[in-house]
Amino acid sequence: MKKTAIVALLGILMFSCKNEKKEEQKIETDQVENTKEQTVSKDINWSEIPDLKDIGNFPFFTAPAGLKISNEKEGLSEFFDYETMQNYTGSSIYTTEGKLGILTFEGSDGKDFNQKLFDKSFYDYLDKIGAKQIYKGEFPEDEKQRAILEKNSWTGKKRTSGLLRESDSPFAVYAFKNGGKKYIVNIQSNSAQGNIFIMELKDFEQTIKKYSAAQMKTDIDKTGKAILHINFDTDKASLQEDGQEIVDEIAALLNADPKLKLSIEGHTDNSGTEARNQTLSSQRANTVMYALAAKGIDIQRLKAKGFGSSKPLKTNDTEENKAENRRVELVKIQ
Template sequence: MNHATKKTNNRLTSLLYTGVLATCLTACSSSGKKGDTPADTTVTTTSATTSTSTAAPSISSETPGTTEVFKDFDWNTVPVSTAEIGAFPYLTAPSGFYIGEKDSYSESKTGYSTVSDFNKLFIFTGSSFYNAEGKVGKLKFRMKGDNVEWNQYKFDSSVEKYLTSIGAKLIGKMKLDDAKKKFLNKDDDMAIHNHMVGDPYNVPVRFYALNHAKGKVMFQVFSNTAEGDVGVVELAGFEQTIKAPTAAQMKKDIDATGKAILNINFDTDKSTLQPEGQKAVDEILALLKNDGSLKLAIEGHTDNAGAAAHNKMLSAARANTILKSLTSRGIATNRLTATGFGAERPLVANDSEANMARNRRVELVKK
């Protein structure tokens, strides 16, 4: 064997030995139980796990698909406050700011930009939505002086510290995602616009609850780099102001306008009359018997809650219930017709429970 051949063989032997040694070392390092990891890796993993498990949950749980529901609010979670809060809307403009009139840069003389004696605000509680109904005010804040730059930090600090000082509790913070937009606007494309302040599509809105000894109040607070808005609702139950119609009033309305507008009570989502609704039909019967020449088109109408096709079918069924009740008691069928229009012809916008109640009606139209 010459010198070159011997040198080559020695090199191959060395490489073979190195490979065998590496294989042995690899086998030895994995000879422990399945799932074992080096000590330094174990420490890192444990630390990360501990940090995740002990982190405080966010106040605004916004996991898609888990918060798209309306629920009652538990006022027991908010301590009762006896702080001095003044009159509605319970806050004023901070120094250097003013509250503007609706759609105007003029300063409001009432302390709010708009007000409604009964409406609602959408309140996000961190885990669901709450329909806060009652007296609603909306406040649009602006800076005093010409060419004064909007001070978002001062606005946020002022409002937050004031609400905290009177006992209001921050209960949620939310920017609308696609699921929440679809949920809140499912029955009315203007619902978010009507019942939330600011621009919740792009900037989170903050929600506060004040459990005051004199009453319950909720706030929406919004701000960005250009403006600030606050919505206030003084909670109150809906007070029904619609009165049962009488034959005399129906005749007066028909003579004056050609129709009488009635709010007749039916069972929820059904065409069966409630006792108060039957009393109204009794008055229609009296009207028709008092005037044997009167012919009426009975038109059913609903609010916009629910599917349009269902509402139209329901309104037609309710109109037919009235027609059948009248004809079964002696009114000739050729004096009456029954039609349902669903939510196609609202009297007013479906933007509050009071207005929706007005739209749930029957009209008696003279033919």
């Protein structure tokens, strides 16, 4: 009995040791796997990003000897006043927006592009000036993150450029500050070319202003009509909240000029049947007219007409053009 118990105990101890070794091996393997992507930091903490001095002006990069910038204009291959860019931090995607410059490099003086020269030149330069490396490595394994990064594709006047998901094309993400502004750089190369995508971060600023009574008067005095894009509920003649705000401006226009008379004319795109579009455009014109009457405007100064889709401003071949054709026009009655 004692011998049996001792053998059993030894078996348990040996099994436990084997499991501990397996766990240690698994941890070591995981650690190796986790270092493959060379993650520098998980997120971009701008308080830790260096503010660089004496590095010139946007886009901050020039071509080293042996390389040139393709289709170069003002130091860039392509430029976009406003764009978005997806930046991989090693664990997540950091979305930025602002002005984007793209520099595409090729060989100069008839020489082929030299990938090693490109990589050595620009990685050394970024390290030298003190830009912070956020990430350097291959595309992430996560398919959702890969799909987001593949949205980094921009079509300019000369070409379409973006981050490429292909073998032997690792990329890096850097960040720095300069002159009170924030910058993100994505850099990638392959055997054919090198690309630098540099973005000056800036929040989007809405510049569209409410179509005011003053602007309506200016347009009517100039062309005899004002074109309004009033928001109604889908396939209905009921006004949405911002549509009611435009009606308020029309009322202000009419109150400012008691002699002004208007024909309120509704238009649709070509979605739906001709009969339905005619009915809907008439109903929407009447909605605006009666909303103005409810604000005290003499209805004798107003007329309402519907033209359906018979008078498009643009061809109904895109959603953007259809949106332009869905409108209400205020036409001055002589």
